[in-house]
Amino acid sequence: MAGSRGRGRSQFSFSVDALGFGRGDSLPSSAHTPSPLYPPMQFRPVPLHTGEEVDYMLALKQELRASSKNLPFHIQAARTKTDVARYSDKYQNGETKNNCIEWSPDWSRMPKELCIKVRKPRKTVIGAKPQLTRKPKVAAGKEEALQKLEKREEEQHSEEEEDEEKKKQNEEEPDADEDYDEEELEDETDYIMSYFDNGEDFGADSEDNMDEAVY
Amino acid sequence: MTAQEVRLCGLLLQEHFGNVVEKVGTHLIRSGVLNLRALAHETKLPLDLVKKSLCVLVQHGMCTFGAGRRGPAGPVEYRINCEHVFHMLRYPRYIYTAKSLYGDTGELIVEEILQRGQMTMSSTVKTVADRLTHNMPEGQSMDYSEVVSVFSQLVETHFLQRCPPLASAGSSSSGAVDTPLPVATQPTEPENHPDCYKLPYINLTGQGKRRRSSEDGEADQLRYYDCDDDCGDDGIYWQVNFQRFHLHFRDQAIISAVSCKLDQSSSEIVRTMLRMSEVTTPAHAAFTQALSANEIFRALLSSYNIARPILDQYLSLLVDDPMEFVGKTGDSGGGMYVVNLHRALANLARATLESVVQERFGSRSARIFRLLLRKRHLEQKQVEDFAMIPAKEAKDMLYKLLSENLVQLQEIPKTPDYAPSRTFYLYTVNQLPTARLLLQNCYKTVGNLIERRLYETKENKRLLEKSQRIEAILASLQATGAEAAQLTEVEEMITVPERQQLESLRHHINKLDSSENQVDETIFLLKSYINSTQASH
Numbered sequence: 001m002a003g004s005r006g007r008g009r010s011q012f013s014f015s016v017d018a019l020g021f022g023r024g025d026s027l028p029s030s031a032h033t034p035s036p037l038y039p040p041m042q043f044r045p046v047p048l049h050t051g052e053e054v055d056y057m058l059a060l061k062q063e064l065r066a067s068s069k070n071l072p073f074h075i076q077a078a079r080t081k082t083d084v085a086r087y088s089d090k091y092q093n094g095e096t097k098n099n100c101i102e103w104s105p106d107w108s109r110m111p112k113e114l115c116i117k118v119r120k121p122r123k124t125v126i127g128a129k130p131q132l133t134r135k136p137k138v139a140a141g142k143e144e145a146l147q148k149l150e151k152r153e154e155e156q157h158s159e160e161e162e163d164e165e166k167k168k169q170n171e172e173e174p175d176a177d178e179d180y181d182e183e184e185l186e187d188e189t190d191y192i193m194s195y196f197d198n199g200e201d202f203g204a205d206s207e208d209n210m211d212e213a214v215y
Numbered sequence: 216m217t218a219q220e221v222r223l224c225g226l227l228l229q230e231h232f233g234n235v236v237e238k239v240g241t242h243l244i245r246s247g248v249l250n251l252r253a254l255a256h257e258t259k260l261p262l263d264l265v266k267k268s269l270c271v272l273v274q275h276g277m278c279t280f281g282a283g284r285r286g287p288a289g290p291v292e293y294r295i296n297c298e299h300v301f302h303m304l305r306y307p308r309y310i311y312t313a314k315s316l317y318g319d320t321g322e323l324i325v326e327e328i329l330q331r332g333q334m335t336m337s338s339t340v341k342t343v344a345d346r347l348t349h350n351m352p353e354g355q356s357m358d359y360s361e362v363v364s365v366f367s368q369l370v371e372t373h374f375l376q377r378c379p380p381l382a383s384a385g386s387s388s389s390g391a392v393d394t395p396l397p398v399a400t401q402p403t404e405p406e407n408h409p410d411c412y413k414l415p416y417i418n419l420t421g422q423g424k425r426r427r428s429s430e431d432g433e434a435d436q437l438r439y440y441d442c443d444d445d446c447g448d449d450g451i452y453w454q455v456n457f458q459r460f461h462l463h464f465r466d467q468a469i470i471s472a473v474s475c476k477l478d479q480s481s482s483e484i485v486r487t488m489l490r491m492s493e494v495t496t497p498a499h500a501a502f503t504q505a506l507s508a509n510e511i512f513r514a515l516l517s518s519y520n521i522a523r524p525i526l527d528q529y530l531s532l533l534v535d536d537p538m539e540f541v542g543k544t545g546d547s548g549g550g551m552y553v554v555n556l557h558r559a560l561a562n563l564a565r566a567t568l569e570s571v572v573q574e575r576f577g578s579r580s581a582r583i584f585r586l587l588l589r590k591r592h593l594e595q596k597q598v599e600d601f602a603m604i605p606a607k608e609a610k611d612m613l614y615k616l617l618s619e620n621l622v623q624l625q626e627i628p629k630t631p632d633y634a635p636s637r638t639f640y641l642y643t644v645n646q647l648p649t650a651r652l653l654l655q656n657c658y659k660t661v662g663n664l665i666e667r668r669l670y671e672t673k674e675n676k677r678l679l680e681k682s683q684r685i686e687a688i689l690a691s692l693q694a695t696g697a698e699a700a701q702l703t704e705v706e707e708m709i710t711v712p713e714r715q716q717l718e719s720l721r722h723h724i725n726k727l728d729s730s731e732n733q734v735d736e737t738i739f740l741l742k743s744y745i746n747s748t749q750a751s752h
Contacts, residue, residue: 042575042576042577043574043575043576043577045574046574048726048729048730048733049729049733053311054729054732056311057307057308057311057732058307058725058728058729058732060306060307060310060311061306061307061728061731061732062724062728064306064307064326064330065230065231067330068230068231068232068330071330071331073231073232073271073274073275073331073332074231074232074233075232075233075235075236075264075267075268075271076233076234076235077234077235077260077261077264098261098263098264098267099263101266101267101270105270105273105274106450106452108381108450109273109378109381109452110270110273110280111280111291113251113266113290113291114251114266114269114270114273116263116266116267116270
């Protein structure tokens with residue numbers, strides 16, 4: 001270190017100008033702040049690929065994303081009951097419960113400890129199935145009449161749950177008829193299911209800049 | 216797992232399976248291996264929710280379980296397979312490939328199996344037949360046998376495979392030896408099972424049913440329950456063979472590279488060679504089986520119209536090409552040729568790296584980068600001379616590349632003390648670490664794209680919901696035949712500036728989605744290259 005000063009005196013393997021600053025100049029200023037979050041780009045990025053294949057895969061991706069929200073694999077935590085048990089709870093849509101699984105896996109392929117009660121579809125639906133086969137003609141007539149009366153309210157409620165399908169092949173027919181039919185006949189009540197809406201959802205949506213007047 | 220990989224896994228799980236599964240999955244990735252109780256305790260979620268999430272993850276093959284550290288007597292331990300989670304990004308590409316190879320039926324089969332993780336053959340056939348019937352004009356329906364034949368083709372070409380059977384965990388089978396669960400660290404490979412690609416015999420005849428309006432919207436769920444009418448293939452589940460798809464993508468990449476570099480006919484020759492060695496080449500082989508020129512000539516499709524001497528010329532051109540796609544290993548049979556798979560992947564990865572540097576730093580920096588790749592170690596003076604770039608600019612570019620970690624500095628001391636006056640400083644580029652660095656950048660990019668898309672959707676949530684509602688109303692109005700005045704009245708509920716906002720939102724989301732798909736192609740290429748270098752060691 002301190003020794004051997006005599007040999008190879010000041011023979012650097014790189015020339016001083018190659019460093020970028022001359023002898024005696026001050027060092028380049030050090031940075032006081034972190035580098036900017038969005039530094040200005042020197043070169044613009046290359047445009048994306050285009051073409052039929054790209055468009056088809058894009059449509060596929062969006063459609064897969066939308067449909068995966070409807071599959072039973074999309075798990076949501078059950079909403080904890082807030083205050084009082086209400087009569088309308090009996091007629092609410094079967095909310096997901098934590099201790100039931102909505103699809104039936106093959107338990108022999110899973111560890112035993114994961115076994116959880118499989119949620120049977122509502123008894124009313126299975127019970128309603130033979131009724132549906134007997135009553136389609138009657139229901140059809142009733143359907144037409146009732147539809148014209150209460151179409152808009154009903155479909156707004158049931159189609160809020162529909163997702164948009166962008167894929168060219170699968171064009172979904174509106175599910176309004178099916179939902180309507182099922183809800184009407186379920187539990188043999190005379191009321192439409194939205195009658196039992198206990199108003200908890202009112203005001204839950206964002207209320208800023210609502211164009212429609214609220215009565 | 217790097218931080219970016221964990222973040223991306225979390226975003227993908229959230230997109231497909233919701234917040235609960237995301238929480239469980241991310242925690243399990245970070246912890247490595249955990250058992251059920253520990254997982255529930257640490258994530259502070261109710262035990263049932265954790266059970267449900269694990270069921271979902273196991274169903275989709277993303278989580279494996281096995282006997283833990285305490286042996287078969289102890290609790291079962293779970294681990295997440297991150298690679299499998301990343302495959303979710305590539306689902307559209309798999310489905311599109313199936314469509315291009317096997318038509319709409321193949322596309323729907325692969326889509327169904329991808330979405331549900333594992334399925335039996337009979338339930339797949341029924342679901343796909345129903346979906347196809349749904350889209351057919353009234354009166355026609357899809358026969359099950361057609362779907363079965365496409366399914367068989369997919370299995371024969373190994374795109375679908377049976378799920379590996381589980382060793383029974385201390386089951387009560389009398390007389391059988393109690394085989395313990397395999398240790399969680401070594402999952403059973405599906406290929407080790409001899410019946411991996413054997414089709415079960417099922418008695419399934421019939422046609423797809425059209426969904427009538429009287430069926431309720433839970434038809435899908437019901438199908439899970441009444442599909443117990445035994446078709447003879449109970450307990451045999453099929454999954455998508457991702458490795459086979461990846462081999463196919465790799466072949467496609469090589470063929471398109473050859474057609475870009477040389478010409479269409481040479482790419483057809485390489486395509487033929489790859490097709491011939493599809494079944495005989497093992498997955499991680501460095502090159503295909505040797506094929507003689509005579510065999511290649513016989514296997515060439517007549518539509519390509521390549522004469523024998525032309526074929527020989529093309530083959531010698533391919534062998535002499537510096538990219539080294541094809542190599543000559545012998546002279547018998549008119550010349551024995553192989554496709555150098557690993558070398559081709561390395562060259563493709565190198566081309567990707569060079570193009571990244573070019574697009575981010577300019578063509579002169581790219582020239583320096585290529586120079587360093589070729590010449591390995593150079594001093595600063597030599598870089599300036601070889602690249603023919605003035606000293607100041609070369610220094611600037613080198614330092615910029617150095618700060619981005621694309622170029623490394625190697626010190627070679629002349630004396631044991633690393634005195635700067637007596638040390639050589641050499642610039643160098645190592646392809647493999649640089650590829651890994653870029654791969655992490657790609658993961659970060661996709662994570663950013665997804666987050667931005669979620670942000671955009673959340674900002675305009677109200678507008679999107681309103682437009683969905685309006686479209687639903689319109690659709691139902693049209694279905695029941697309303698007058699044009701009513702339709703226009705409903706359409707006008709969305710104002711013009713809102714329409715513009717919606718349009719620009721859709722445009723942005725399409726762009727972000729499309730970018731994700733494109734970045735995924737780069738991820739695939741870099742990952743294949745990195746895996747190929749590991750396999751050869």
